[in-house]
Amino acid sequence: MVLWRMVLYRMKVWRSVACSVLLVVMGFSLAANWLAPAGYAKQYRDVTDAAPSRQHWLGTDEIGRDRFARVLYGTRISLLLAPAAALLSTLMAALVGGMSGYLGGAWARGAMAVTDLFLSLPWLFLLITVRAVMPLNVSPLLSVMVTFLMLGLLGWTSSARVLCATASSLRDSDFVRQARASGIHGTRLFWVHVLPNLKPVLYAQFWISIPAFILSEANLGILGLGVAEPMPSWGSLLKELEGLVSVGEEPWKFVPLILLVVVVTSFQLVLSKQEELSA
Amino acid sequence: MNDARGRLAVVAITSKFRNAMLVFAFACSTLAGAAWAQGELRFCLRSEPKTFDPLKVEDDASVAIRYLTGGVLVRLSRQTQVLEPELAQSWKVSKDGRQITFKLRSGILFSDGTPFSAEDVAYTVQQLMDPALHSATGDAFRTGPGNVETEVVSPTQISITFPAPVAGLDRQFDQVAMLSAHSPKKEMAVLGPFMVADYKPGATVLLKRNPNYWKSDAQGHKLPYLDSIRLDIQPNRDVEMLRFKRGEIDLINSLDSEYFDKLQATSPQAAHDAGPSLDSEQMWFNEVGRSPLPTYKKNWFRSANFRRAISDAINRDDLARVVFRGHAQPAVGPVSPANKFWFNPKLKVEPYSPDAALKSLQSDGFRLENGVLKDKDGNAVVFSLITNSGNKYRERMATMIQEDLQKIGIHMNVVTLDFPSLIERMTQTFDYEAILLGLTNVGLDPSEQMNVWLSSSDNHQWNPSEKAPETAWEAEIDRLMREQASSADAKKRKQSFDRVQEIAVEQAPFIYLVNRNALSAVAANVQGAAPVILVPQTYWNVERLSVK
Numbered sequence: 001m002v003l004w005r006m007v008l009y010r011m012k013v014w015r016s017v018a019c020s021v022l023l024v025v026m027g028f029s030l031a032a033n034w035l036a037p038a039g040y041a042k043q044y045r046d047v048t049d050a051a052p053s054r055q056h057w058l059g060t061d062e063i064g065r066d067r068f069a070r071v072l073y074g075t076r077i078s079l080l081l082a083p084a085a086a087l088l089s090t091l092m093a094a095l096v097g098g099m100s101g102y103l104g105g106a107w108a109r110g111a112m113a114v115t116d117l118f119l120s121l122p123w124l125f126l127l128i129t130v131r132a133v134m135p136l137n138v139s140p141l142l143s144v145m146v147t148f149l150m151l152g153l154l155g156w157t158s159s160a161r162v163l164c165a166t167a168s169s170l171r172d173s174d175f176v177r178q179a180r181a182s183g184i185h186g187t188r189l190f191w192v193h194v195l196p197n198l199k200p201v202l203y204a205q206f207w208i209s210i211p212a213f214i215l216s217e218a219n220l221g222i223l224g225l226g227v228a229e230p231m232p233s234w235g236s237l238l239k240e241l242e243g244l245v246s247v248g249e250e251p252w253k254f255v256p257l258i259l260l261v262v263v264v265t266s267f268q269l270v271l272s273k274q275e276e277l278s279a
Numbered sequence: 280m281n282d283a284r285g286r287l288a289v290v291a292i293t294s295k296f297r298n299a300m301l302v303f304a305f306a307c308s309t310l311a312g313a314a315w316a317q318g319e320l321r322f323c324l325r326s327e328p329k330t331f332d333p334l335k336v337e338d339d340a341s342v343a344i345r346y347l348t349g350g351v352l353v354r355l356s357r358q359t360q361v362l363e364p365e366l367a368q369s370w371k372v373s374k375d376g377r378q379i380t381f382k383l384r385s386g387i388l389f390s391d392g393t394p395f396s397a398e399d400v401a402y403t404v405q406q407l408m409d410p411a412l413h414s415a416t417g418d419a420f421r422t423g424p425g426n427v428e429t430e431v432v433s434p435t436q437i438s439i440t441f442p443a444p445v446a447g448l449d450r451q452f453d454q455v456a457m458l459s460a461h462s463p464k465k466e467m468a469v470l471g472p473f474m475v476a477d478y479k480p481g482a483t484v485l486l487k488r489n490p491n492y493w494k495s496d497a498q499g500h501k502l503p504y505l506d507s508i509r510l511d512i513q514p515n516r517d518v519e520m521l522r523f524k525r526g527e528i529d530l531i532n533s534l535d536s537e538y539f540d541k542l543q544a545t546s547p548q549a550a551h552d553a554g555p556s557l558d559s560e561q562m563w564f565n566e567v568g569r570s571p572l573p574t575y576k577k578n579w580f581r582s583a584n585f586r587r588a589i590s591d592a593i594n595r596d597d598l599a600r601v602v603f604r605g606h607a608q609p610a611v612g613p614v615s616p617a618n619k620f621w622f623n624p625k626l627k628v629e630p631y632s633p634d635a636a637l638k639s640l641q642s643d644g645f646r647l648e649n650g651v652l653k654d655k656d657g658n659a660v661v662f663s664l665i666t667n668s669g670n671k672y673r674e675r676m677a678t679m680i681q682e683d684l685q686k687i688g689i690h691m692n693v694v695t696l697d698f699p700s701l702i703e704r705m706t707q708t709f710d711y712e713a714i715l716l717g718l719t720n721v722g723l724d725p726s727e728q729m730n731v732w733l734s735s736s737d738n739h740q741w742n743p744s745e746k747a748p749e750t751a752w753e754a755e756i757d758r759l760m761r762e763q764a765s766s767a768d769a770k771k772r773k774q775s776f777d778r779v780q781e782i783a784v785e786q787a788p789f790i791y792l793v794n795r796n797a798l799s800a801v802a803a804n805v806q807g808a809a810p811v812i813l814v815p816q817t818y819w820n821v822e823r824l825s826v827k
Contacts, residue, residue: 043682048601063601063675132700136663136712137692229678229693239671 018269025263029076036069041230051252058252061240065230071256074232078214079263081148086209088152090159090202097160098202101167102194108164115164118157126154127220140231147226151213159205166201170194211264218260234260317504318826320805322530322818323513323522328484331475332466333456334407337415340512346815347486347508349456350470352381352400353449357811357819360619360723362449366395366457366470366493376444376767379452383435388491389459389468397437401429402460404439416454419727420445422764446726446764446772472503472822484510494822503822504807523549523800529826530808530817531800535672536606539798549800551810551817555608555617556797557720560598560676561789562664562713564589566742568749570709575658580712584643586787590629592636592687593680599793602675606798610791612784614776617794617812618723620769623777626784633687640687652688661690662712665704668695676792677715705740714740717795723813725763725776732760732779741788752786 028035044056044064052059058067100111130150138146170176171194179193218235220226227233237256328340333349336342352367364370367381387395407417408427420427423443430438445451462468467475472494473486486508494502511528513519520538522528524545534542534550543550564580565572572580579585595609608616609628616622637647644655652660664680666673677693684691691713696704704711720727730738734745734753748754756779763775783789797812804827810817818824 041682043679045597045601045679062671063679128697128700132696132703136665136694136710137661139692228695229674230681242671 015269018266021262021266022270025075025259025266026079029072029079032069032072032076036066036072038066038069040065040070040073040232042066042069051250058255059250067237067252067255070232070237071259074234074237074256075259075263077144077227077231078217078234081144082210082213082217083206085148085152085155085213086206088149089156089209089213090206092153092156093159093163093205094198094202096156097163098167098195098198099190101164102171102190104168104171108168112161112164115157115160118154121154123154126150138228140228143228144226144231144233147217147220148213151216155209155213155216159209162205163198163201166198167194170197207267207270211267214260214264317506317806319507319509320505320530320818320821320824320826321509321511321528322532323519323528324484324510325512325514325516325519327481327512328478331478334403334412334414334416334458334466343510343815344475344484344486345456346471347473347818347821348469348471348475348489350387350395351454351456352383352452355450355453355723355813357813357815358809360813362453370449372448372767374767376446376448376765377442378438378440379448380432380436380438383437384493385435387470387493389462389470390474390489390491391459391462391464391468392491393459393462393468395457395459395470396434397431398434399457399460400437400439401431403455403458404429406458407455419451419454420448422446444765444767446766447724448767450724473505473508476507481512483512486510492822496823504825505821508821523802526802529802529805532814532816532818534798534800536604536796536798539606539800540604542800546803548803551799551801552606553797553799553810553812553816555615555794556812557615557617557723558717558795559610559613559615559720560607560673560715560717560792560795561610562680562715562792563741563789564662564713565709565711566788567709568742570711572712575654575656576662576712579654579660579662582643583786584639585645586790587785588636588639588687589684589689590787590790591632591639592689593683593790593792594631595628595792596631597683598676598679601679602672603793603795606796607793608796610794612780612791613728613789614725614780615720615794617797618720621723621725621773621776623780625777626780629784631683633683636687647688650688651690659690660688661692663692663694664713664715665694665696665701665711666715667698667701673715673717680715706737706743715792725760725772725779729760729764732756750786752782756782 032040042065044060044066046064047056047060048064049062050056050060050064056066056068058071061067061070096111096115100108127147127150130146134143134146176189176193179189184192214234217226217233218238220235226235229236234256238260240253241257324340324343326338326340328344329338330336330341331344333345336345351365353362353370354365355361356363366384366387368384369382371380372378381397381400383395383397383400389395404427406412407414408420409417420441422441422445425442427442428440430440432438441448457470458466459468469475469489470493472489472492474489475484476487477483477485488503488506492502496502511522513522516535516538519528519531520534520542523531524542539550539552564586566577566581568577570577599605599607599609611626611628612623614622640652645652645660646655647653654660664677666677668674674693674695681691681693701714705714730736731740733739734742734748734757737743739745742749742753745753748757759775759779759782763772763779766772766775797810797816799810799817801808801810801817806825806827807820807823808817809820811819813819815821
């Protein structure tokens with residue numbers, strides 16, 4: 001019993017640390033304008049691919065841009081847009097999965113068929129196609145927003161299956177039957193009795209999606225299909241690691257990767273708190 | 280006829296004696312070869328060879344195997360860029376550029392022992408020019424309708440007559456590996472220094488020395504020195520580099536500048552920078568009349584002043600220094616200075632000058648308002664530059680150009696697209712504003728660029744397939760290119776092509792950015808390597824390479 005309490009205490013500590021880390025990272029990225037006033041696009045062409053120095057805390061990239069500034073601005077983009085995409089995908093999952101599970105029968109079968117169809121789509125090629133047909137003269141900001149929008153629109157399927165199963169089990173639960181017997185039907189039954197019980201699952205799906213979208217954007221960035229130049233994102237920053245043969249050679253280039261791992265881990269720790277709350 | 284340089288003295292012997300002498304010479308040479316044959320050279324092919332038939336070759340891997348195994352009548356020296364005799368002792372091109380006569384060496388045998396004669400040359404040419412073969416090598420000779428005629432004058436002399444003049448006729452034979460008319464082994468009977476001994480699809484091609492190869496070195500040692508060459512099929516450049524560092528392969532024909540610098544830091548003797556290559560990086564604007572661009576943008580892109588202003592505003596020195604880490608040179612024009620004969624030395628690199636760019640733009644009615652460049656109708660100058668995704672050098676160049684143009688108030692969006700989408704926009708829909716791509720030149724002769732410069736061509740990228748030249752300068756380029764292609768007089772051809780280069784720089788349909796250096800890696804155990812800029816950079820003298 002004492003051991004169990006210690007484990008719980010340590011988990012709480014770690015969650016607190018994770019929340020603090022997320023807050024600090026978010027705070028720093030929001031303060032990018034003050035911490036790196038020269039901006040992420042300024043090219044110091046005489047100090048390219050430089051090691052960390054007083055002027056450039058994390059050195060410069062291949063064309064002389066300050067890596068610290070790019071990490072800050074890239075973090076801002078990834079941390080603001082990934083939750084936005086996660087919110088969109090969770091809402092879509094709630095709409096398709098939650099509603100179909102609640103309605104059951106042909107609705108559920110139809111919705112799951114659509115979900116399976118979406119799951120079977122080669123999303124990478126779909127994203128490449130969307131990028132290819134997009135107008136060319138769009139600003140980098142709009143381009144990155146479209147990228148995350150696409151991730152959000154395509155990323156709801158797994159969550160929808162989970163929500164469908166949960167809503168389906170709720171529909172047949174005793175308290176919903178009792179509510180029905182009391183004369184509550186339709187939308188009111190859904191909003192008052194089903195949705196509140198779906199909320200923990202929705203939260204969990206939301207938190208799970210955030211690191212998944214961050215990693216998806218990073219993958220797209222590595223393929224050259226993410227955020228348009230000169231805007232940074234974690235994906236475009238991770239591209240620097242291509243062809244790096246030794247970890248010890250230029251360790252400062254690993255900062256975006258370390259940051260990504262730390263943030264994703266922090267999200268996972270926060271998520272476990274959410275799961276505990278929902279249990 | 281041209282005198283062959285460094286040719287062997289031909290000793291007149293009677294036909295009775297000849298066979299006995301050949302057997303003796305073969306025995307001696309085999310022994311000498313065995314004594315001098317040294318080791319196995321290993322390097323990578325970046326793709327599967329699509330064919331071993333030298334006449335059907337199109338892809339890089341097959342070209343490499345053709346170079347290593349094929350015997351040619353004449354060879355363009357990759358070092359001096361001068362045509363040198365090989366199987367032909369001498370040759371003569373007629374004044375009208377339609378006929379070429381070769382005097383062949385005697386006593387040469389294919390790898391399977393079949394003797395080589397003028398009949399084999401006639402057979403090879405007939406096969407090459409067979410329309411059913413669809414040979415890319417043959418297409419270079421196909422300049423007019425009609426058949427090719429071959430006349431075997433004697434076993435060592437042949438005349439070949441083409442229906443129309445062929446520009447640089449003798450140089451084209453550098454690509455034609457001779458086939459045997461009589462060998463049962465067909466194209467596997469070769470005259471080059473090596474022959475294909477084993478092929479494991481997806482893994483390796485093993486070449487063994489040709490025991491009948493006709494060349495010897497100055498000391499009389501039979502060439503090639505190497506016993507064999509192992510070509511590993513390896514498309515991944517990272518793996519190729521790793522294998523070189525581990526000592527598993529001996530050569531890398533072309534390296535990118537980052538790998539080069541890393542290699543130079545650890546093994547400076549293995550890294551070779553042969554200077555500017557023929558390859559160029561360039562950008563161009565969409566000048567297609569039927570493109571879906573708004574009219575005001577079409578007007579910008581069709582203005583030579585606008586294009587030249589963009590050219591002036593790009594800092595090429597920085598592109599070469601920063602993006603290619605100094606392993607590139609600012610480009611002058613359509614021809615790299617590495618092309619010793621055809622480069623026009625009057626042309627100089629455009630100096631970086633944002634002021635000159637603004638002046639040019641002002642002459643077209645553009646004006647700078649609060650840091651934003653606007654045309655005479657008040658439209659802000661904004662355009663997009665597409666390049667292929669995944670090419671980090673082009674992405675970096677585009678980003679640097681973006682900042683350069685920002686200085687003269689132009690907002691340029693960088694767009695990276697997958698290659699098929701880019702090609703579709705470039706050749707089908709014409710839905711683009713500017714493109715940044717590279718041009719890989721393998722040939723030196725301007726006739727190989729006909730498809731780019733003729734206004735009627737599909738590959739006339741800035742405005743393909745024009746029914747008639749839409750501008751006076753394009754008409755002039757058409758005329759000059761046809762003139763040089765139909766002349767056998769090298770001096771006149773040079774004059775015409777020099778003018779083409781001048782017009783290309785004046786009108787800037789292509790904005791040439793940099794010429795990349797030819798970077799390669801050669802392991803310390805390889806003897807005799809002297810990397811050059813022309814393909815194949817590291818093993819152009821393969822017969823004289825050896826491995827310790």
